[in-house]
Structure formats: C-alpha cells, structure tokens
Amino acid sequence: MDSHFAPAYTQKLLQSLKSSKIYTDLQNAAQGEVAKTNIRVSELKKGVQTGLSSSGWEKKLRNVIFQYLQTHPLSSYPVSTPTDHIKEPLAYLRKAQQAWEKRILKSLNSMCTELNIPLARKRPEKEQKDLLSRWTELGTDGPDLSQIRPVYAPKDFLEVIMCLQNPNYNASDSTGTYTLWGLVQLPLKLNDINKLRILYSDMAINQCQTGVDDSSEIPPEMFDSDRVKLGKKVIAADHGPISQEYSKKGCPMSLRASIWSQILGIELDEFDTLYYEQLKSNVIAHDLLVDSLLYKDVKLTATNDDQYFVFEDFLYQILLPFTRDTEVLKHFSRNSATPPKSYIRGKLGVEDYAVIYPPNGVIPFHGFAMYVAPLCYLYKEPVKLYYVFREIYSRYFFRLHSISSHPQGIVCLSLLFETLLQTHEPALFFHLKSVGCQPLKIAFKWLVRAFSGYLSSDQVLLLWDRILAYNSLEILPVLAVAIFSFRKTNLVKVQSYNAAEAVLADLTTLQVIPLIQLSLFSK
C-alpha cells in the first residue's frame, strides 16, 4: 500500500469497497479458486491471489479503486472539520449559495401558487397506463406547457455571481487598487497559464490529436488508422486509467462510447437495468412539476436545434428518470448546494414526513437538457446513456450551476476566463469593457452549458473527451478565451454589446482542438 494515502482515507476506501458489489464477487471468486484441485494447501493464500489476478479479478478491483480515487479527492482537512465546511470552506459563499437556493425555491413555489398546481401528485391509474404505452414517444403528446417558465437561466445566475463579494476584502479602498477589471470580484486561487500548459501538455501542437490530425484531408495512414488500432487495444485492456490516458488526445468517434464508459467505470449488470426500470415506474407513478420544467426545457432547446431534435423522445427517457434517482443525492456531499426539502401534504413541519424535492435534489434550469443531448450520439440504449449521463453530471456538471470556491466551480471558471483573457488579449478586453460589453456576459452561458448547443455536436464531444481525460473543467474557460482571440479582428470593431454578441452568435463552424492549442501554446 502506498504510504502517501492517509490512514483515514484508506479506511474509508476499505469501507466503501466492503459494502460494494465487488466485495461479494471477489469472495465468491476466491471460493471458486479454493475449490480448484491444482491449489496446494501449503500455499493457499498465494494460490488464491494468483488465481484471482489471472482470472481478471485484480483488474476489476483496480478499476473500482480507480473510480473511488477519481471521485473522492484526498482532503487535507483535519478529521474534526464540520461537514458544511468540507462542502464549501468559505462562509460568505456558503451564505450566497443558500440565498440563491432560497430564491429558486420561492420562484418555484410562486409558480405553483399562481398556476394552482401541486409540486407532486400521484397519477390516476388511467393516466399511468396511457403514459406507459407511449413511453418511447413522450415528445408527441406532452403536458400543457403554455404557463410553465424556466426557473432560471444562466443570465440570472451570472447576475448573482457578479454581486458576490468577500466582506473581508479591501475592495472599497478609495484608490480602487484591488478592484478587479472583470465581473467576478473574488480573490480565488487559480491555475495560471504555465500550470495549465503543464496540465494539458498532451494537447501540445507537436502531438498528434484526434480532432486535428484525423481530418478527412489527411490520409488515414498518417495518423487515424494507427490511432483507432491503439484505441481498440485500450478497450481490450479494460482498465480505467489507460482509457483516461488515451482520451487525452481525443477519442475516435467509433470508439468513444466504450472508452468513456471505461473512464467512468460504467459496467451495466442486471441490477442496473432493474434500477432503471424502477425509476421508470416511479416516473409513471407520480407527476412532478419538474417534469414540466424539463419538458419545457427540451422544447425550448433540443427540439429547436437541428442537431438534436431527433433525440427529443430519448431525452425524456433520460431526464425524467433522472429526477427520481435518489442515488444522485450522494453528490451533495461534494457540492456546496443542498437539496430542497418539503413535507408530504398535510404533514407540514413533521420531520418524519420530510422529503427531498425532486427526489434527486436537482432543480433543472434553462438549458439543462443540453447536458444530455450530445451523449445521444454515443449510446443507443437509454439505460447505458442514462448511467453515463448520471456519472458525468455528478462528477462534473453539477459544479457549473452552484456557487462555490472549488477550482472547478463556475465562479473559478468564470474568473479564470476573465484573467486569461486580460493577460493574453488586454487590448481586446479593454475595448470590450469600454464599449459596455463585459466578455463574461457573452461567455458565461457557454461555460454553464459546457458549450453544448453552441458548438457542433462532434466538437462538443471532442471537448468533453478532454474533460473526462484530465478530470477537470478548466478546459472550458481556455476554449472560451481562444474563441475571443480567434474572432478578435471583428470584435475590436464592435461598438455595442449586441454587435459583439452577433460576432460570437454562431460558433458551429469552429474546430475546438486547434483553437485550444492556439490559446494554450502559441504565445
């Protein structure tokens, strides 16, 4: 055992292993090994160990531990640290997040009161049957959405982030020495460009990349065919860290689905299928207001998008079960947000009847469906798609819509965007600021949606390759800066916010990988 893992961490890992399926599986496999005739009693332990590793169980165990390490960062906090401090160490950001949540709750409540609809109700039997019969074509005959409006959009969220301030910061200093140029006014710790270069060194210009060198103009024997060959070997190895390493240079379209499930540790068994079926029956049993919000969101975003409208029915099959999935609640131990609470009707204030609403604790906002949409190109079975989405959401995307000081939270990403743009395009930044168009006002929606729906879908997937590979969202602000740099010639001529927005309205023609290389490595 490596000594750099603290005993407490190893203890927790052991505990989680013991309660997971791999533990019983390993025990069964070990029993099978013992029963084999070629094992000598004198070397029982050794025999079982080699038997387990040669039959592939060691690799499976390694994969499970790898997933644990990916999702449970080593914490340096002393054991006695309170849990809310671990969720978010800065008190004023904790407060801001609470206030923001309260605003969302109020808006949801007032929608309920205005429209006179409950948050959740049991469906009558007839309705249940009807819904079940059209499960695969939910888009054709949805609920009445004319009165439903999205709870919030990225724009509203940006206004909250703009107003964040550290009460202990000398911003009111008369000289204004410490006031930042951008919209985010928080002194948070960021990676500078040199650290980012080292972090993303595998994306350097001298390295061949999927997304650049596999273009149809380059003969495949130069790069692409070898890349695919290597990728097939990686898939055969079935080991998370190898797949992650491979993904650093991008995944070929044909292999992406398998590589991603290996990185995320998604291996479906009967239990998972059963669990999804149960979520589905829960959707049929209860009608939730968030369903209407999701319907509305899909209609407003994916259905209007010529790249994604074909997946409309698919999206409902993912998003509706997602709201019922209590497994998602686990990510709140790492998230600065807390799930909304409510009481069963007529039992207000009785703690035994307190429930989380929605069951997964996530209230969707305008654009939420776009976290799922690009994945529809990868997986044709909804069950697989569901688990991949759930994992990606609870590892990465939840950070894009909660206020926190985490280096990958949206606040840090926004600040990183502003800082990088100021450092590398100071003239452009100054020009845009002086015509009243803070760059973040345009880029924020890109960041919140992880560029989904703004770039063409193949480019989104190439970008998300790198998120999974480097286990970090910091690539998003880097790309946003690259896009501003790339359109600089037009941007320095604009005189208004609308003109700047028009310059950056259509990003579907962009090639993301060369752009990221440009902004990271060319200066």
Added chain:
Amino acid sequence: MTERPLHCTIKNPVTINLSDLKSDFHSGCRIIDVSLSNIINPEVGEIHFKNSYTAYLTVKAKCRIVDAKDGNEIRWRTCVKKMKLMPNPHVEAGAQDYFVITRKNMLFELINVSALRIILQQPSPVWKEFKIEDLKIFRSSESNRPNPLPAWLTDSPSKSGKKKIEGVTNLESLSSVLQQLWALSEEVAAQQTNRALGRYEVDGCYEINLLSYT
C-alpha cells in the same frame, strides 16, 4: 472527541504598530499570548484553531530548561516557525480552513511550558482583518486519530491471537459456535450494501404542494 481542551488564559490579539505612526501603518503582524501558568505539569500536544485570513503562523514557547550547570533556566524557544496557512496570501485558499498543529509540525516537544506566544502574519494588504478563531489547546495528541488499519494492509507480522481452548465441554463448544454465529451476524450487519433501493416516498405517498424554506 473525548478529551477536553486545556484550561488556559488566551489574551486578545495585539497588533504590532510603530509607536509614532498611529493610523495607517499595516504591519501585518499580530500576537496572541496564551498563559499556561495555572496548569500543573504543563504539556501541549495539539493546537486546534480555525483560520481567518492569517497567512503564516509562528508559535513560541516559554520553556523551563533543566540544565546540569546552573539548574533551571527559563527561555523562549520557537516551536513552530512560519507555518504556511494560506499557500498564496493574496487569494482565498486556506483562508477559512480548520487547522491542527500536531507534534509533527513542532520542532521540539512542548513540555514544561509556562506560556505560548502565537504570532500571526499577513503580508497581503488586500484583507481588512486577519485573526484565528476557536483556539484550543490539548494536552495529548491522541485525539482525532482514526482507527488503525487492518493488519493485512499495514503488513505488520501477524500474531495469531486465537488460543485453543483445552478440555472442551459441550457447553463451551456450543457457546463458541454461538459466538461465531453472532460474530457473523454482526459482520453482515456492519456491511450493508451501498446499493440503495431508491425509495423517496414516505409510506408510499409523495404528494407535495410547496417547498419548505428551512
């Protein structure tokens, strides 16, 4: 945590100033004096506190040193030297974190200490205020220690703890079997699977009108 903190007198922090320049001088240095004089056999194992925008922390101790030549001597010694609480004083990281100074961070063992002087430093001018909160001093450093790892992980030579019971009577063998059964059931109970059933209703009911603000 079972152990109670040492009962000591913690004085208010004093900001270091130049005597002539009363107002605008930012020295970035404050001192907290802790007196342990009313404790018999004073010994300090752990110092717990919550940081509030202090960048570096130094601990000096007033120790009685037993010398062979001229008996006891009282001297100030530096026990923790400029420990980094904030990796970069200008930015938030570490600014509000909880810290525990253990024996590992100390340069020497704190025994026969009559007073501690804690020196806080914040070189960055961007913060209005810097201090530490919830300062607690503990005698031993045994608190907060996680349970030891299982022997097979730490690779220490295992000693078989089981002894054979001699002259087994029926009753004893029965009890040992029962004990095994009990141990098995305990183990099963302790290892609940982490695969949840995914229930969210209460008594099969999930009818909700409005969200609660508390």
